[in-house]
Amino acid sequence: xxxxxxxxxxxxxxxxxxxxxxxxxxxxxxxxxxxxxxxxxxxxxxxxxxxxxxxxxxxxxxxxxxxxxxxxxxxxxxxxxxxxxxxxxxxxxxxxxxxxxxxxxxxxxxxxxxxxxxxxxxxxxxxxxxxxxxxxxxxxxxxxxxxxxxxxxxxxxxxxxxxxxxxxxxxxxxxxxxxxxxxxxxxxxxxxxxxxxxxxxxxxxxxxxxxxxxxxxxxxxxxxxxxxxxxxx
Ligand code: E4P
Numbered sequence: 080x081x082x083x084x085x086x087x088x089x090x091x092x093x094x095x096x097x098x099x100x101x102x103x104x105x106x107x108x109x110x111x112x113x114x115x116x117x118x119x120x121x122x123x124x125x126x127x128x129x130x131x132x133x134x135x136x137x138x139x140x141x142x143x144x145x146x147x148x149x150x151x152x153x154x155x156x157x158x159x160x161x162x163x164x165x166x167x168x169x170x171x172x173x174x175x176x177x178x179x180x181x182x183x184x185x186x187x188x189x190x191x192x193x194x195x196x197x198x199x200x201x202x203x204x205x206x207x208x209x210x211x212x213x214x215x216x217x218x219x220x221x222x223x224x225x226x227x228x229x230x231x232x233x234x235x236x237x238x239x240x241x242x243x244x245x246x247x248x249x250x251x252x253x254x255x256x257x258x259x260x261x262x263x264x265x266x267x268x269x270x271x272x273x274x275x276x277x278x279x280x281x282x283x284x285x286x287x288x289x290x291x292x293x294x295x296x297x298x299x300x301x302x303x304x305x306x307x308x309x310x311x312x
Contacts, residue, residue, distance in 0.1 A: 081258045084135075084266035086246060088115050090126050092269040097130060104135040106189070106211075106246060106266040108165065121158060128159040137189045137209070139165035140177075148177045156186045163187045163208060168198050175205040182206025189244065194220055196231045203234075203241035209264070210235070213247035214257065228260035235263075251275045 082103040085093050088111045096102045105127055112120065128136050136159070140151045152164040164181060166174045166188050178188045182205070189209040190202035194217035202210040212231075217224040228245060235241055242263040248254060251274050257265045267275075296303065 081262055082264045083272075084137075084244060084264055085272075086111065086248070086266040086268045088112050088118075088123060088127070089269065090123065090130075093127060093130060096269065096272060101272065102131070102134075104137070104163075104264070104266075106137040106165075106244065108139045108191070109141060124155070124162065125159055128161040131161075134161055135163045135187070135189075135209070136161045137163045137165045137191075139191065140167070143173075145173050145176055145180075148173070149180055152177065152181050152186060152188070153184075156181075163189050165189045165191045165211075166207075167192045168202060175201060178202065178205040178207050182208075191246075192216075194222055194224070196227045196234075199227070199231050199241075199243070200234060203238050207241050209244050210241045211244045211246055211266075212262075214245050214253055215247045215249050217247075225256050225260045228257065228262045232261050232263070 083101055084104040084106050085096055085102045086106050087093060088107040093102060093105060115123070124136065124138055138155045140148050142148055142151045148166065152166065155162050155164050164186060166177050168174050168190055174190065178190055181188050187208040189211055190207040191211040192213060193199050193202065193211060194213055199210045199212060212224060212227060214224045217227065228243065232243060235243055244264040244266050245257045245262045246266040248257070248265060248267050248271055251271060254265055254267060254271065254275060
């Protein structure tokens, strides 16, 4: 089954979704942290890492150049064993070199901002633990990300390494397409996760059942069952 990662750096939202049984990992990036406002970056990463045992928490590198990126990645990886370092794909191959180096050092990576099968394939070959396809950004570029998911998934299996994360999800219908195409992981924002839980027909049905029950209770002069407090034996 497709795993769900939480595409947010909000500790409160992550705790909320974990309490609903949702969240196999976390992804973040510079824009996601910007949306958090004033926040201690390292403390927030550590707080999220500590919320579950052995769950992957992607933290994106922000520097440029091979040496700088490797140093930044090593720093984040030392913070907590759950950190997975995000490295951007780029046209000159620096990102791939960084991913290979980190792989050789045993540091897990998530190669990111990719929109084509070719990019995903190169990232997996370089030794990325996760390869990230940006679903709607691919569509914005006139590409077919559903076909990419279908085509790359068996290729990744044959390589026997990287898992596919699909991000840049804007609406519940995207998730339906991504799951049907067989992606390993969908990384989803709290906003879209909340939209996924809602349907007006479901709400209408709940109201119909509630009204029916009120009528039944009234007709049968039924005593409403006493609430059993949580935690009672
Ligand atoms: C995935 O890892 C990214 O955080 C994310 O999904 C980016 O998508 P967007 O910038 O198009 O919203």
